[in-house]
Amino acid sequence: MPELPEVESVLRTLRDCPPVLPGRMINRVIVLSDTVISDEHVDKFPVELEGMVFSSIVRHGKYLIFRMIRSGVGCSESFVIIHLRMTGRLFLVPHEHSVERHTRLVLMLDNDLALRFDDPRKFGRVWLVANPADVVSGLGPDALTVSPEIFRTRISSYQRQIKPLLLDQSFLAGIGNIYADEILFQAGIHPLKSSCDLTPSDIDRLCNATREILTEAVESNGANIEGVFSKGRFVVSVYGREGLCCSKCGSMIIKIRVGQRGTHVCPVCQPFL
DNA sequence: CACTCTACCTGTGCGC
DNA sequence: TGCGCACAGGTAGAGT
Incomplete structure (x- = not known):
């Protein structure tokens, strides 16, 4: 994909x-x-x-x-x-x-x-x-090159579940279902959390995770997911790994639905609270 | 405005 | 073996 x-x-x-x-x-x-x-x-x-x-x-x-x-x-x-x-x-x-x-x-x-x-x-x-x-013209700034300042400003202008917001191309352009899950995992944020409940620290981690994950994936020539997209070398941490162990804490990764999209979460690393 | 659902389309993989 | 069906995903557009 x-x-x-x-x-x-x-x-x-x-x-x-x-x-x-x-x-x-x-x-x-x-x-x-x-x-x-x-x-x-x-x-x-x-x-x-x-x-x-x-x-x-x-x-x-x-x-x-x-x-x-x-x-x-x-x-x-x-x-x-x-x-x-x-x-x-x-x-x-x-x-x-x-x-x-x-x-x-x-x-x-x-x-x-x-x-x-x-x-x-x-x-x-x-x-x-x-x-x-x-x-x-309807697209938001490119997700790879958006500045932290713009990222912070834009995210505070919405009150939405964070994963559907990341997927909204008018918010940021370029993130799809796979990288949304990877970014939220790296940032330690639950996909159902509302954007308006994110702390400044959450937003910083989300902004950094967005840049880091996308940069690493670009340098890896894209994702490598069994049977889905196999040309690149970027290895996913949660996408499609339901039932397997989280690489950070060893808990079992679960799959839920968020905004009608299959969504992969480590319930320990990404607490909903 | 936030959200949900549906349509678009077909290959895959499951259960029966 | 083969059939039917749910499912995957990005986006637009309609509906709640």
Whole structure:
């Protein structure tokens, strides 16, 4: 399940690992599933993209934002934005490997490679917009780079259960179900606790845990969870470990539901009080 | 505003 | 073996 660290890993691969995406022109666009294009005018999508060149890539939360330019007169720019949601994958392949069972979109490039978007569940979305704000303006600050001051200010403006708040992309962008559980475990905070009941010390630990967990996961190239997401090296402490022993205190990790989401807790390290 | 539920979608893994 | 079903998860939108 791609969350912020996994999306960052995709970004770094496309941007830094040869053959890289920036500088490549799109020769042809193949839409295999209309529903992944977040625009009622799916027909326009290929027409507008063909001939455009990948310029740069940035990430905000779980969204990848590709700046595209059309060389020549006017030098117009636009933005391709991709959200992988649950099961989306994005990678460069040779032309001849450009379509498989769950391939939804293929961007044929000018160097015999293709940028391929696969997504078994068709949850992922692709936008083509003139202004990235059209898609990402509702997001809060990026969870990896938010400053402690902003973190403290924002958290005190809500009165909500802390886990659903961490998952709310308008509060902080990038945290999903796996890292929310990991962050709350590291901070020693119960997921059902209300944000307004957190002490200044709780908030400091939460802020630090958010930065530390996400930074470590990014450096590890994402999570490594049996059968779920196995490319990275980040090892989870509580997610999916119900019935196993807590690595800090040895108690049994339990699974509860918080805001309809499976939630993993060490009842000793994360007291509800 | 806080929260809950549903829809979207399909592969997996369980119980019968 | 095979069937049916609950479940997983991110987000939007509707409802309480």
